[in-house]
Amino acid sequence: MYQKRHTSSYYLSHAVQTLLLYAVIIVGLLLFCVPVYYMVTTSFKAEAEVVAIPIHWLPHEFKPENYPEAFATAPFALYFYNSLVVALAVVASxxxxxxLAGYGFAKFQFPGKNLAFLLVLSTMMIPFQILLIPLYVLVHGLGWTNNFAGLIIPGALSAFGVFLMRQFCLTLPDELLDAARIDGAGEIGIFARIVLPLLKPPLASLAIITFLASWNNFLWPLIVVNKGNLFTLPVGMTVFTQPMRSPYWTYIMAVSTVATLPVVLVFLALQKYFIQGVVLSGMKG
Amino acid sequence: MQLGYVLLNSPSWEKIRVTGQQVSISSTSATAHARSGFAARFKRNLIFRRSIYGIVFIAPAMLFFLIFSLYPMVNGFYMSLTEYTLLKPPVWIGFDNYIDLLENKEFLNGLKVTLVFVLGTTIPKWILSLLLALLFVRDFRGRETFKVLYFTPTLLSGVVVSLVWKLIFHANGLATALVGPYTGQPEIFWLASSTLTPLALITVDNWAGIPFFMIVWIAGLVGIPREFYEAALIDGAGRWAAFRHVTLPLLRPTTLFVVVVSTIGALQAFSLQFIMTKGGPSNVTTTVALLVYKYGFEYFKMGVAAAMSVIMFLAIIAITLIQIRSVQSEDTSYT
Known part of the structure; x- marks a missing residue:
């Protein structure tokens, strides 16, 4: 009997715990998801509804035409295209x-290797903060401001990428590479035909974080380009924050939603690599 | 890929192939002496050839880092010691920029604002994301779905986050609509108040960052073998004791990552302030990162801006070293 009472109180406390757990999880869920929900629903509202009190959780007047109208207020389609070109070029490079460099560091011996790798590691530690001004001066000197080169080249390689690839290449068995050499394959052939295919998983993660960083990058495109026809999407969206211009919130939210779509698509398609990649890099937004 | 294909079919590849065939011939030769002599020479030749390839493979990356990271960094230190407006070549003025900054009210205020923002967006982030992660390592129905939904803020770019929250913190926006019934105020000027505005930005940054760090903690927690907990239970440890003496010490690498990455990110935060408040009202959200932008690209005082970023850089290094040391020194106190 004692035993039974103990068990039932145990079950009771377990049930209370589970209930509490769900309560906390759902409150958290609301906190994290409502702002995003608010962004999407606002993009379909009539402008007058935006500041209505009590708040409209669903648009009373459903207006999908906000999207084409928003895209007509500024060349957002062009900005979208610019962002895409820059991101794809940066990812490929x-x-x-x-x-290439990760494989070179992991599987070859040559004088100065440790020094060179130390350089890569220290580059990884340099915050962008200190590079901003001198990098702009350099790019300005090269005549790359207001130019795709200025948008793409300074971000065309990351020390983190080299480091990540080196770590994965270290795990490749030497016997495999030696076997290929004995079969008469050249070093470049080994890299292209054997190493690269084996690097697919880490490359997928690296591709995602690089794409994300480039797609979301704001500060660098903001300073390196000041001609409208080269704006990337994040920079183009700041037309909405200029003073003397009353913001049209439904349009802002429509463009914000469209700007987030590619990331959502990548996330849905490659969820495993996505979370892994974002966690690996430690970069966010 | 195309480059690789072209090189693959180039004559040098044929040559290596021929030497490869020579190996097989030599290995069938009768005298061991001749074989080892040839093999040694061949091996030397091979190592030399391979080291050349190693250098060729890393060369583009190293060249890139020299030009676009190392040189700008060194140049940044140099520029901070000059007066430079982009129009004329830099003029050496020694430490004048630094001395001026010590009396620059805007900069001193910027340091204070940055400090408050960093404190407000690091410590709550560490604690809240760890607590959520501890919930998510428990077994419950729908866990994976919840985890994915929690990840949503991470999908938004800094600019989108800033714009959405600018609307939420609109005087008649969502925040007012939710709080209004309790305060009785029809509109609250969240982003035009010297007390509310810094708090609003801190809230937004926490919102955007907590899910990411939660995922990082989960990855760390999942990596702790169950046996450690079982051993602790056998030793009579309670939940708190197990957390403090098993979980925390084993999470040390994750802790270090979370602490360092969140701090560096907070020190460099830019789009939030730039878009939501432009540093206002009356500079209560003007961080040093925003001042670097202002001095560099609005006033074109590159030397002053470079000096500010050098100070930030040194601050980042100092803070990171302190954090590494303090997280590692816990090592000895636990074991």
Whole structure:
């Protein structure tokens, strides 16, 4: 009987615990998701509804035409395209050169290797903060301001990418590479045909974080480009924050939603690599 | 890929192939002496050839880092000692920029604002994200779905986060609508108040950052073997004791990562202030990162801006070293 009472009180406390757990989890869920929900629903509202009190949780007047109208207020389609070009170029170059250098560091012996790797590691530690001004001066000197080169090249490789690829290349068995050499494959052939395919998982993670960093990058494109036709999407969206211009919130939220879509698509398609990649890099937004 | 293909079919590849065939011939030769002599020479040759390839493989990356990281960094230190407006070549003025900054009210205020923002967006982030992670390592129905939904803020860029929250903190926006019934105020000027505005920005940054660090903690927690907890239970440890003496020490690498990454991120935060408040009202959200932008690209005082970023850089290094030391020194106190 004692035993039974103990068990039932145990079950009771367990049930209370589970209830509490769900309560906390759901409050957290609301906190993290409502702002995003608010962004999407506002993008379909009529402008007058935006500041209505009590708040409209669903648009009373459903207006999908906000989207084409928002895209007509500024060349957002062009900004979207610019962002995409820059991000894809940066991803392609980062993947190729990181893979190449990571393989070089992991599987070859040559004088000065440790010193060179130390340089990569210290580059990884340099905050962008200190590079901002001198990098701008350099790019300005090269005549790359207001130019795709200025948007792409300074971000075309990351020390983190090299480091990541080196760590993965270290795990490749030497026997495999030696076997290929004995079969008469050249070093470049080994890299292109054997190493690169084996690096697919870490390359996928690196591709995602590089794409995300480039797609969301704001500060660098903001300073390196001041001609409208080269704006990337984040920079183009700041037209909405200019003073003397009353913001049209439904349009702002429509463009924000569209700007988030590619990231959501990448996330849904490659969820495993996505979370892994974001965690690996320690970068956010 | 195309480059690789071209090189693959180039004559040098054929040559290596020929030497490869020579190996097989030499290995069938009768005298061991001749074989080892050739093999040694061949091996030397091979190592030399391979080291060349190693250098060729890392060369583009190293060149890139020299030009776009190392040189700008050194140049940044140099520029901070000059007066430079981009129009004329830099003029050496020694430490004048630094001395002026010590009396620059805007900069001193910026340091204070940055300190408050960093404190407000690091310590709550560490604690709250760890607490959430501890919930998410428990087994419950729908856990994976909740985890993915919690990740949503991470999908938004800094600019989008700033714009959405600017609307939420609109005088008649969502925040007012939710709080209004309790305070009785029809509109609250969240982003035009010297007390509310810094808090609002801190809230937004926590919102955007906590899910990410939660995922990081979960990854760390999952990596702790169950046996450690079982051993602690056998030793009679309670939940808190197990957390303090098993979980925390084993999480040390994760802790270090979370602490360092969140601090560096907070020190460099830019888009939030730039878009939501432009540093206002009356500079209560003007961080040093915003001042670097202002002095560099609005006043074109590159030397002063460079000096500010050098100070930030040194601060980042100092803080990071202190954090590494303090997280590691816990090592000895636990074991």
């Amino acid at each position: 980062t993947l190729f050169f990181s893979g």
